[in-house]
Amino acid sequence: VRSVVNDFSIQVATVNGSGSQTANTVLLRAIFQMGIPVSGKNLFPSNIAGLPTWFTIRASKEGWIARRRETDVLVVMNPETAAEDVAQIGPGGVIVLNDQIKIPPVPDDRVVYSVPMAKLMESITKDVKLRKLVVNMIYVGVLGELLGIPDAEIEKALDAQLGRKPKALELNRAAVAAGRAHVRESLPKRDPYRLEPLGLNEGKILIDGNTAGALGAMFGGVTVVTWYPITPSSSLVESLIGYLERYRRDPDTGRATFAVIQAEDEIAAIGMVLGAGWAGARSMTATSGPGISLMAEFAGYGYYAEIPAVIWDIQRAGPSTGLPTRTAQGDLQFVHSLSHGDTRHPVLLPASVRDCYEFGIAAFDLAERLQQPVFVLSDLDLGMNNWMTDPFPHPEKPWDRGKVLDETALKALPRFERYRDVDGDGIPYRTLPGVRDPKGAYFTRGSGHDEAARYTEKSADYRRVLDRIAHKWETARSLVPAPVVEGEPGAEVGIIAYGSSHWAVIEARAGLAAQGLKTGYLQLRALPFAPSVKAFVEAHRRVYVVEQNRDGQMGDLVRLESPEHAARVRKVLHYDGLPIDARSVMDDILRQEAGTAVPVAQGAAR
Amino acid sequence: MSETPVRPAGAPEVNRIGLAKAEYDGARTTLCPGCGHNAITGGIIQAAWEAGLEPHRVAKLSGIGCSSKTPAYFLGHSHGFNAVHGRMPSIATGVHAANRDLILIGVSGDGDTASIGLGQFCHLVRRNVPVVYIVENNGVYGLTKGQFSATADVGSTQKTGKRNELMPIDLCALAIELGCGFVARSFSGDQRQLRPLLKAAFAHPGTAVLDVISPCVTFADHEGSTKSYAHVKEHDEPLHDIEYVPYFEDITIEYEPGTTREVAMPDGSLLYLKKLGEEYDPTDRDQALDVLRGARDEGKLVTGLLYVDPKDVAFEEQMKLVPEPLASLPLERVRPPREALAEIMEQLRTGRGVVAAAGGG
Numbered sequence: 001v002r003s004v005v006n007d008f009s010i011q012v013a014t015v016n017g018s019g020s021q022t023a024n025t026v027l028l029r030a031i032f033q034m035g036i037p038v039s040g041k042n043l044f045p046s047n048i049a050g051l052p053t054w055f056t057i058r059a060s061k062e063g064w065i066a067r068r069r070e071t072d073v074l075v076v077m078n079p080e081t082a083a084e085d086v087a088q089i090g091p092g093g094v095i096v097l098n099d100q101i102k103i104p105p106v107p108d109d110r111v112v113y114s115v116p117m118a119k120l121m122e123s124i125t126k127d128v129k130l131r132k133l134v135v136n137m138i139y140v141g142v143l144g145e146l147l148g149i150p151d152a153e154i155e156k157a158l159d160a161q162l163g164r165k166p167k168a169l170e171l172n173r174a175a176v177a178a179g180r181a182h183v184r185e186s187l188p189k190r191d192p193y194r195l196e197p198l199g200l201n202e203g204k205i206l207i208d209g210n211t212a213g214a215l216g217a218m219f220g221g222v223t224v225v226t227w228y229p230i231t232p233s234s235s236l237v238e239s240l241i242g243y244l245e246r247y248r249r250d251p252d253t254g255r256a257t258f259a260v261i262q263a264e265d266e267i268a269a270i271g272m273v274l275g276a277g278w279a280g281a282r283s284m285t286a287t288s289g290p291g292i293s294l295m296a297e298f299a300g301y302g303y304y305a306e307i308p309a310v311i312w313d314i315q316r317a318g319p320s321t322g323l324p325t326r327t328a329q330g331d332l333q334f335v336h337s338l339s340h341g342d343t344r345h346p347v348l349l350p351a352s353v354r355d356c357y358e359f360g361i362a363a364f365d366l367a368e369r370l371q372q373p374v375f376v377l378s379d380l381d382l383g384m385n386n387w388m389t390d391p392f393p394h395p396e397k398p399w400d401r402g403k404v405l406d407e408t409a410l411k412a413l414p415r416f417e418r419y420r421d422v423d424g425d426g427i428p429y430r431t432l433p434g435v436r437d438p439k440g441a442y443f444t445r446g447s448g449h450d451e452a453a454r455y456t457e458k459s460a461d462y463r464r465v466l467d468r469i470a471h472k473w474e475t476a477r478s479l480v481p482a483p484v485v486e487g488e489p490g491a492e493v494g495i496i497a498y499g500s501s502h503w504a505v506i507e508a509r510a511g512l513a514a515q516g517l518k519t520g521y522l523q524l525r526a527l528p529f530a531p532s533v534k535a536f537v538e539a540h541r542r543v544y545v546v547e548q549n550r551d552g553q554m555g556d557l558v559r560l561e562s563p564e565h566a567a568r569v570r571k572v573l574h575y576d577g578l579p580i581d582a583r584s585v586m587d588d589i590l591r592q593e594a595g596t597a598v599p600v601a602q603g604a605a606r
Numbered sequence: 607m608s609e610t611p612v613r614p615a616g617a618p619e620v621n622r623i624g625l626a627k628a629e630y631d632g633a634r635t636t637l638c639p640g641c642g643h644n645a646i647t648g649g650i651i652q653a654a655w656e657a658g659l660e661p662h663r664v665a666k667l668s669g670i671g672c673s674s675k676t677p678a679y680f681l682g683h684s685h686g687f688n689a690v691h692g693r694m695p696s697i698a699t700g701v702h703a704a705n706r707d708l709i710l711i712g713v714s715g716d717g718d719t720a721s722i723g724l725g726q727f728c729h730l731v732r733r734n735v736p737v738v739y740i741v742e743n744n745g746v747y748g749l750t751k752g753q754f755s756a757t758a759d760v761g762s763t764q765k766t767g768k769r770n771e772l773m774p775i776d777l778c779a780l781a782i783e784l785g786c787g788f789v790a791r792s793f794s795g796d797q798r799q800l801r802p803l804l805k806a807a808f809a810h811p812g813t814a815v816l817d818v819i820s821p822c823v824t825f826a827d828h829e830g831s832t833k834s835y836a837h838v839k840e841h842d843e844p845l846h847d848i849e850y851v852p853y854f855e856d857i858t859i860e861y862e863p864g865t866t867r868e869v870a871m872p873d874g875s876l877l878y879l880k881k882l883g884e885e886y887d888p889t890d891r892d893q894a895l896d897v898l899r900g901a902r903d904e905g906k907l908v909t910g911l912l913y914v915d916p917k918d919v920a921f922e923e924q925m926k927l928v929p930e931p932l933a934s935l936p937l938e939r940v941r942p943p944r945e946a947l948a949e950i951m952e953q954l955r956t957g958r959g960v961v962a963a964a965g966g967g
Contacts, residue, residue, distance in 0.1 A: 029957050160957035205954035219947065221940035223932035224703045242961040243950070247942040255928040257939055259703040264729040268696040271689070271726070275700025278687060279665070279708070280933030282940075283700065297690050391951040394944040399937055432933065433665045433685035433701070433708055441662070443678055443686035455678070 004192045006036050006061040008072035010143065013085040014136070015078050017049025022161055022172070023136035024055040028386065029157035030149050031059055032206055035199040039065035041385045041579055046231070046324040052081045061198060062510075065388065066503035067381075067579040073147075073193055075139045076101055094191045096142055098135075111191045113183075115142055120178040125171060137172045141179020146187070147195045151180070205391050209382035210286075212353040212392070213312060214240035216360015217284055218247065219395055222310075224276035224283035225260045226269040231324045232380040233286040233314040266291035270298040270311065274373075277308040278444060280404070280432040282364045286312035289331050290321065292338065299373055300339025301446045304469070306419070306428070308367035308374075308402070315379040317577045326577030327380035329499055329548035333556070335375050336527055342466065346476050347527040348376045351502035353387045355525070361395055362481065368402035370476055371430060379548070381579040382500040403429045410437045418442040418453040419465055426472030473528060480526035485536060491518040493593070494540030496533075496558060498524035500579065501546050507582035508546075512589060519589075524554065529561050537562040537569065542596065544589050546572040548580050622658035622854055630655045632679040637672055642794035642820030642835075643742045647679045649797055650711065650740075653804035654681060657852060665701055665708045669694040669723060672749055673715035673742035673820075681711075692723025695730035698737045699921075705931035706922045709808065710737040717747045720756040720775045727777070731784040734812035735921045738804070741777055741815070742794070744822035745833040752825035759905075763830035778912055779898045781815040782891055787918030788814035789894070791909045793842055794821070795835065799909060802850035802877065806911070809852075809871040812918040819907060838907060845886045845897070845910030846879035869914055879911060888914050 010027070014020040021042075028040040036059045045051035058068045073094040076082050079101045089095055091109040099114045106112055117138045121131045144154050154176055162169040213236050217225070225244075227237040237260070244258045263269035269285045276283035287295070292313050302309050315331045317323035336347055346366060348359045359376050367374040403423075410416060410431060416439045419428050428451075431440035442453040450461040497505040502523055509519050522536040537543050537558065543565075545555035552571035559566040572588045574580040620626050630651045635644050654664070661683035668674035670691035677686045689697045698710050719727045719741050730737065745758040754762075757777065758770040781789045788810040792800045800818065807814035819838050821827050827834045832841075846867070851857050853874035861880065869877040869888065879888065887893055894913040901908040928935070953960045 025957070157957060163958065203955070205951055206957065207954050211954075215947075215950065219941055221937060223935065223940060224700060226700070239961070246961055247946050248940070250928055253928070255926050257928055257932065257935055259925050259927060259932060261699065261703065261733075263696070264725055267693060268699075268726055268729065271693045271696025272700035272703065275667075275687070275697035275702075276704040276933075277700070278697075279701045279704035280931075281700075281704035283704065298693065301690050391955070392947065394947045395941065399941075431685075432705075434663060434705055434931070436662045438662070438683040441683050441685050443688065445686075445688040446690060447688070 002192050003194060004072070005194050005196050006059050006198060008193050009056055009058040009068040009070065010073040010075070011071040011085075012055045012075040012139065013078045013081055014053055014055070015080070016045050016047050016051045016053040018077070018136070019133035020053070020055065020077070020136045023140050024057070026154060026157040026161060027140055027143065028057055029160065029206065030144070030153040031057065031195060032201055032204075032388065033153045033156060034149065034195060034197045035201045036061065036195060036197075037063040037065060037200055037388060039385070039387060041067055041381065043578065044325050052078050059195060063200070064503070064507045064582065066507050067581045069581040069583045073143070075143070076103065077136070077139070092192070094193060096139055096146075113142065113146070113187050115139070115179070115182060115187075120182060121175065124174045124178060130171065134171050134175045137175030138179040141176035142183055144176065145180040145183035146189060146191070147193055149195055201388065203391060204388050206386045206388055207353050208235070208384055208386050209350065209353050209356040209378050210236035210314065210384060211239040212356035213286075213360045213376070213378065213383070214243055215392065216357040218243050220282065220361035220364045221399055222282045222284055222364065223258050224273065224281045225258065226263050226272040226283070226285045227260075228263050228266045228269050228287065228291060230266075230288045230291050232316055232384050233288045233291070233312060235384060236286040236312060236314060266294040267298065270295040270309070273309045273311070274298060274302050274307050277302075277367070278433070282368070284310035284312065284363075286314065288314050288316050289318045292331055292335060296339050299345065300341060300343045302373040303339065303343045303345060304341075305444050305446055306371040306430070306469070307444070308371055310363040310367050310374055310376065312376045312378060314383040315377060317575070323577045325380070327500070327548065327579055328575060328577065329377075329379055329501065330550070330553070330575070331377065332547075332549065332553040335377060336557070344473055344528075345372065346370065346374045346480050348374065348481060349498040349525050349527070350376065350378055350382065351499055351523060351525070353382070353389050354392065356382065357392045359481065365400040366479060369400050369427070369479060370472060371402060371427060372472075377499065379500050385579075403427055405429050405431050405435075405440065407436055410435060410440045413439065416440055417451045419449065419468070420451040421468050421471070425475045426468050426470075427475060477528045477530055480528065482530045483525055483532050484523040485532055486521040488518045488520045491520045492541040493517060493589070494520040494522065494536055494543040495546060495589075496522045496524060496536070496543060496554070497546040498554060501548055501574075504580040504582045504585050505546050508585035508589070511582060511586045515590070517590070517593065527557070529557075533558065534562045537565050541568060542593075543569050544572045544592070545569060546574075546580070546585055548574050550575045621655050623660060625655070625661075627651065627655045629661065629683060630681055632677070632682040635679045636675065638824050640823040641672070642744065642822070643673055643676050644679075645794040645797065646740065646742055646800070646818055646820055647676050649800045649804060651680045652797070653801045653808070656801070657805045657808050658854070659709060659808060663707060663709050665710050667694050667698050667701065667710060667712045667737070669714050669718035671715040671718045671747070673713055674718055676713050676742070677711070692718050692721070693726055694718070695723065695726035695735070695737075699730060699733060699735050702735050702737070702921060703925075704933040706927060707931050712737045712739045714739065714741050716741060716743040716745060716755040716757040720777055724756075724775070728780070728784055731781050731786045731813050731815065733921055734785070734787065734918065734924070736810070736812055738807040738814050739816065741817045742820040743777070743817050743833070744820050744826050745831070746822050746826045748822050748825055759832040762832040765825060765828055767830070776898055776902065777815065777817045779895055782894050782913050786815050786913070787812045787915035789913040790815070790911045791817045791819070791907075793819045793838055793907070793909055795839065796842070796844070796909065799844060799848055802848040803911060805850045805852065806871060806875070806877050809873045809875045810918065811872055811920040832905070841905065841907045843901070843906050843908050844882055845908060845912070846882055848911065849878040849880070851876045851878070869911070869916060871916060877911065886910075888912060
């Protein structure tokens with residue numbers, strides 16, 4: 001019998017609000033503790049209770065943590081979706097079935113383990129409500145026994161989750177044990193899937209991108225946070241509040257070194273951020289697509305009046321309300337040029353939870369250095385799912401507060417003009433309200449202004465300021481996080497990707513290489529582009545831009561950056577609301593490669 | 607940038623912080639000659655000078671419209687922020703959160719506040735952000751040439767004769783309903799009333815709303831307009847004569863018992879409200895709302911201090927902020943130490959004791 005060790009995926013199909021989250025977290029953590037690279041993705045509905053939800057866990061000894069398209073082991077807990085769920089299991093797949101759920105006949109080459117979950121719960125508690133919640137732990141026990149997850153690991157994960165609630169802990173423990181015992185007594189193993197301790201996760205942490213972003217904000221020294229609740233960004237601010245409450249109150253007085261304001265809408269949220277940024281605070285907000293739409297006018301104000309601000313967009317599937325609990329990268333171009341008139345914003349593109357942490361800090365430095373709103377474009381997959389990573393380092397650098405003239409600096413100057421490009425980098429100096437020297441006072445406006453911040457409608461004045469801000473954009477190119485380029489000598493094919501697509505792309509590249517197609521890779525980490533983007537396009541005959549939207553938004557920007565080579569730039573698009581997977585990327589690139597006139601040279605050379 | 611103005615020779619009158627009144631001037635107005643807003647600008651300059659506000663501690667904020675241009679015309683040594691239409695309240699909230707030492711003067715109009723900015727106005731009041739919020743209210747959109755605003759009275763007409771049929775929004779009644787602790791209505795032509803109200807507003811710890819009827823000489827000063835100079839003068843019914851004695855001045859006022867009500871501001875300043883007709887208690891919210899309702903029904907304009915709650919709790923107290931401006935905190939106070947991050951990383955490694963997202967999630 002073939003054996004598949006540490007390289008398969010599990011999917012639990014359940015009902016939203018049924019209490020499966022603890023069970024799934026325990027499974028994920030137990031596998032993580034075994035030292036096996038693992039990732040967990042929650043595919044959930046826009047609903048509090050009652051609609052179907054799926055949790056997928058992927059174990060990969062190679063360390064691949066993107067979503068896997070295929071499910072190897074399915075746990076059927078939701079009668080509504082059972083038929084569909086079972087239908088997607090291929091030959092060799094495993095189905096763990098709650099025996100009260102009826103499913104259509106399954107071909108013999110799938111292994112079905114039918115478990116009398118309700119019956120097993122009967123001896124554990126008499127409380128019907130509790131039975132419904134704790135029944136999820138039965139499948140944890142069943143999987144633990146079938147797949148070889150040591151009891152100690154489940155126990156440890158369970159204790160971490162419920163250690164403070166001894167009664168709940170005991171109940172859950174009993175359910176796990178009942179699941180295990182049932183397998184041992186009645187379900188001889190008939191499938192090849194096994195987990196074995198691997199020791200690859202020493203020192204690593206499990207964290208979602210929103211929590212990582214919140215930590216970045218706190219260690220970046222944020223003082224004013226505003227928000228309007230919207231999925232999938234709410235948990236960023238909620239995590240931040242949790243951490244600020246614990247770590248940012250004065251130890252002696254209990255008073256806060258931060259202000260968190262829940263705004264009446266996203267317009268007010270960004271208005272407060274701009275007001276605070278203007279007054280010298282490190283201020284931020286977090287939102288998602290619909291909120292970004294509302295922020296458009298103020299975003300342009302921040303750009304033209306040159307006020308620092310940090311805005312996180314945790315993207316979800318649009319347009320309009322779209323799929324509020326599904327992932328996408330569809331806000332790129334809109335955010336990039338958010339507002340009327342000639343407006344362009346720096347956009348940071350975190351791919352990992354580590355990036356969320358580091359860009360969370362860097363965004364403040366950039367916003368204050370460049371004196372403009374800086375957007376951080378994450379997405380639901382990165383933001384709300386748990387990812388393995390090395391622990392984050394404490395920031396080594398102090399902060400960059402940018403060009404702010406304090407009392408002494410102002411006094412030494414013969415005069416001060418708010419919008420004068422003194423240094424030739426397009427970035428003027430600013431003063432903060434409260435500065436005593438009357439030279440420092442100026443009037444901030446979104447209407448036409450000259451270098452001295454005076455109202456003007458004169459064409460020449462207007463153009464000078466606009467051109468100077470464009471010059472600042474050029475300065476920004478060298479300040480934002482640079483792309484990471486992985487050249488591959490002799491490769492005709494290049495891949496460009498950004499954000500959470502990165503993980504599917506690196507896995508796809510390995511798969512393509514195994515099939516003889518060598519690829520270069522440029523991982524974009526910010527807009528505006530660094531010069532290396534154009535060089536990368538020039539160095540490859542065909543460039544696939546992989547992204548999670550319908551229109552190939554980044555692909556368009558890459559074409560504009562390198563118009564003479566625009567024809568080389570191709571699209572690999574994934575936009576079904578689910579996290580992108582390596583297989584889809586590979587298949588699409590291979591299909592397009594097969595259709596090109598030029599044969600795949602690398603393949604032929606093998 | 608403008609330079610420090612030279613004090614006029616032979617005019618040494620200075621306020622309590624040693625500044626001449628000219629130090630409170632701004633740029634020249636670009637509004638129509640005779641505009642009520644210019645009179646309000648003059649009132650702000652006078653009141654700020656008399657109150658001895660430190661110009662560098664003042665931030666002037668506004669939205670969009672004729673009224674919102676005026677912060678450029680007063681306190682030229684203060685920072686100013688002319689925001690987008692109807693959104694000055696959110697800017698004010700952010701500025702205050704960043705620097706609680708600043709004194710915020712917000713100037714808005716009836717379009718800016720009662721239409722596009724109604725939501726933000728309500729939430730500013732609800733949060734009780736300390737802003738002296740002045741509505742320069744003329745019932746029309748001036749910059750776009752005379753359309754009705756949401757404060758136009760029923761039956762008031764445009765220059766073309768077109769009649770307003772919609773109920774006006776009474777910003778004072780709304781503010782009182784929302785729990786505002788300082789609500790006044792005044793008239794740009796009544797500086798004797800406006801100045802003490804402004805000075806009292808500067809001393810109020812929360813949001814202070816001043817709805818100042820300010821006739822638009824170009825689009826609403828004709829017969830038929832209920833916000834023309836003539837109409838306002840004729841229908842203005844002050845609730846009381848107002849005297850304001852700041853905490854730094856000696857009290858020289860004497861009054862007959864029973865004629866005058868005294869309101870103490872938190873900084874020790876005193877407001878004297880001298881009875882003109884009916885007994886009026888500005889600390890009685892119900893009476894304030896009754897009076898406003900009655901005035902609307904009778905087509906009268908009631909002016910004065912409508913409602914005051916000197917024990918108002920300001921925003922920064924609700925937020926329990928440190929006493930220093932957040933914007934000025936050094937890195938070591940806003941970046942938790944290495945050990946804090948190590949503790950958090952250990953929680954995330956073991957899954958034990960992870961800081962829960964506040965408010966669920």
